[in-house]
Amino acid sequence: MPLSDIAEDAQQVMSANKAAVSRALNLVEDRRAESHARVAELLAALKDAPKAAGGHRVGLTGPPGVGKSTLTSVLARGLRLRDRTVGVVAVDPSSMRSGGSLLGDRARMSFDPTDNGLFVRSLATAGEVGGLAYAANSSVRVLGAAYDTVIIETTGVGQSEIDIVHVADTVVLVIQPGSGDVLQFLKAGIMEIPDILVVNKADQDELARRAVADLRGALRTAHAVGAGGAQDGAWETPIVATSATKGSGIDELIAQLDAHRKHVETALLARRRRGEVQWTLDLFIRKHGEHGVSTLGGRRLLKARAERELDGGETPLSLCEQLSREYVAALGQTA
Ligand SMILES: Nc1nc2c(ncn2[C@@H]2O[C@H](COP(=O)(O)OP(=O)(O)OP(=O)(O)O)[C@@H](O)[C@H]2O)c(=O)[nH]1
Ligand SMILES: [Mg+2]
Structure with missing residues (x-):
């Protein structure tokens, strides 16, 4: 699709045209160098979509099989x-489960295909370093321009759950009764404290009650050791x-999601901006490593610069390209 069609496509994404949303997701997932300019253009065109500012980006994360898709x-x-x-x-x-999990997710997620207010996409990142962050960041921008609520489901405990902090307004950690590793991670401060904790599979009352009590204890300890970052104020x-x-429990979950969205309202733009700055740096570091960072003046300087230029209308992708050009030029000078 030539550049001139991108503005037209962005318009259609903003009016939630399913075919256009699908095309836009294909484009932003296309990581070949020759597509970079078009991706950057599209994301720039979607940046100030009316839906985006009022919308809600919800990250659902947690260990395999706890019921996130359901x-x-x-x-x-x-x-x-x-x-x-x-x-x-x-x-x-996960690379190992890529093909299978797509089918698995389809099977477990039952959605009405004729509903124009609902769009579902599965992405396999094939274990590529930074693949999750890239997929989540770029697709959340497309979906956020089209829909009121965006839900990003990722499997994992640890790094992926930190990645999700950078894209979601609200981080929901889903676990099931008896998941001791999560409790340990929380207590030890290895995990960031999520905004909402869900104990799914609470069909068995006694087990669920005990899980909730254990989690209360773990959260208290986690707060005491100062873990966290997802929570605000x-x-x-x-x-x-x-x-x-x-x-069951879905009404309560929606009520808590709304409460948290309201809680972060005034800090929402700052929170999303922090995520964008982080993503810009991640993208750049992935490409050029720490040497790139030090060549361009160090992390603190790059962060401040990203904040400024993202305010000035750059997107993480366009800014990363700009930084790459400067890095390459600097290398040329010292060679
Ligand atoms: N008993 C019970 N089973 C559930 C519940 N929610 C999900 N399951 C079952 O748990 C299994 C895994 O559910 P998924 O929704 O695929 O879990 P997931 O967390 O998305 O799994 P991955 O994406 O593979 O990490 C399926 O067999 C579900 O039917 C629940 O609330 N109660
Ligand atoms: Mg799943």
């Missing part, structure tokens, strides 16, 4: 019943028990 589909249904449009992207960071991470298969 929960995503009932959550999406609950939001649709409230007349909100929903875009879903399920990112699978006075927000206290609520624990919501759900059963995705029975559909």
Whole structure:
């Protein structure tokens, strides 16, 4: 698609035309060098989409098999019943399960294909370093321009859950009763404290009650050791028990999502900007390593510069390209 068509396509994405959204996702996932200019152009055209500022980006993360996909589909249904449009992207960071998990996710997520207010996409990142961050960052910008709520599902505990902090307004950690490793991670401060904790598979009352109690304890310890970063100010991470298969706890989850969205309202732009600065640096470091950073004046300087230039209308991708050109030029001078 030539550059001139991109403005037209961006318009159609903003009016939530499914074919256009799909094309736009294909384009931003195209990481070949010759597509960079078009991707940057598209993301720039979508940057100030009216939907984006008022929208909600929800990151759903957690260990394999806890029910994230099942929960995503009932959550999406609950939001649709409230007349909100929903875009879903399920990112699978694992190379081994790429093909299979796409089918698996399709099977577990049941969505109405004729609903124009709902869009679902699965992305396999094939274990590529930074693939999750790239996929999540770029697709959230496309879906965020088209839909009221964007849900990003990722599997994992640890790095991927940190990546999601950079794209989501609200980070939801989903676990199931008896997931001791998560408790340990929280207590030890290895994990960031999520904005909302969901104990899914709470179909068995006694187990679920115990899990909630354990989590309360782990959260208290985590706060005490000063872990975290996802939470802002006075927000206290609520624990919501759900059963995705029975559909229970979903109203409560939506209420907590709305409460958190409201809580971050005034800090929302700053929070998204922090994520963009981080993504810009991540992209650049992935390309040129620490040598790139030091050549251009160090991390602190680059961060400040990213803040300024992103305010000035650059996107993380366009800014990263600019920085790359400067780095290459600097290398040429010293050679
Ligand atoms: N009993 C019970 N089973 C559930 C619940 N939610 C999901 N499951 C089951 O748990 C299994 C895994 O569900 P998924 O939704 O695929 O889990 P996931 O977290 O998306 O899994 P990955 O994407 O592979 O990490 C499926 O067999 C679901 O039917 C629940 O609330 N209760
Ligand atoms: Mg899943």
